[in-house]
């Protein structure tokens with residue numbers, strides 16, 4: 001089964017051809033990062049317009065790179081939420097048009113289900129159930145992945161998402177959008193003990209809060225400014241990252257132990273964070289658990305992960321009609 005997958009939920013216009021769920025025949029990602037960089041974040045109106053400009057070309061490139069024609073495609077999969085409504089609509093309309101014109105089944109995919117599914121592509125042996133820590137630009141979830149299509153959210157952030165905190169802290173210390181990868185790199189050169197940032201809600205269940213550590217960094221930066229002192233970017237990056245990673249690792253491990261889950265996966269843009277991967281790897285080894293995370297390119301937004309999730313939804317019998325609409329706050333959960 002060949003899936004043509006389309007992803008336009010934020011600032012990446014992406015299309016991919018995925019065979020039988022895990023075999024990526026092509027994956028094209030057109031990122032708008034340089035367009036949004038000067039505004040310090042994604043501007044929804046610009047994102048929508050760029051998706052309109054790029055979508056047909058990106059789909060054509062995906063088909064060409066996979067050496068398949070539209071007639072050879074069995075299923076059209078598309079992200080229909082959550083995300084920016086105008087951005088999502090571009091992908092949804094493109095997918096519906098192709099499905100209608102070529103009379104192909106259409107499957108709507110939850111974007112976070114896609115992020116989780118990225119693990120199946122990078123790890124052909126991985127099967128549910130497992131515990132997944134979803135850490136992306138807009139989400140921080142601890143998810144019990146019960147099956148390929150059933151999810152139980154056990155913990156979530158009460159305020160900022162992990163990626164969002166990275167981006168905001170990066171901006172505060174003078175790094176451009178997206179700040180996550182830049183902080184990750186700088187953290188290697190810094191001393192994480194130089195500054196002490198809070199670890200919020202560490203022993204209070206499985207929800208997260210990252211606005212406290214973000215505020216602490218802002219206070220530290222403003223304090224230095226008032227005193228006319230230079231800030232040490234690398235030390236701030238290292239201390240901030242250590243605070244975030246401690247909380248993510250601590251809660252994930254506590255939950256895995258409580259539920260007797262021996263497989264732990266990371267998903268979303270922050271899953272490419274080197275500090276998080278290393279810390280998680282260390283505790284997983286210590287506790288005889290196996291850690292999974294997607295290849296770097298599959299951590300941030302792409303359509304291959306959507307194609308994988310669409311395949312399993314399709315097998316389950318999920319079909320969308322021509323009334324499929326973008327749902328900006330689509331919840332992930334049991335169906």
Ligand code: ATP
Pocket residue numbers: 009010082083111115135136137138139162163164166167178179180181184268269270271272273274299300301
């Ligand atoms: P969502 O998936 O929740 O809708 P999104 O699609 O915008 O949000 P992703 O594409 O999953 O988010 O990830 C982007 C986020 O990942 C950004 O916040 C970015 O800063 C962060 N990120 C990417 N690489 C790293 C890294 N190495 N370390 C920390 N954060 C990172």
Ligand code: MG
Pocket residue numbers: 010011012300301
């Ligand atoms: Mg993005």
Ligand code: FE
Pocket residue numbers: 111115136137269300301
């Ligand atoms: Fe995403």
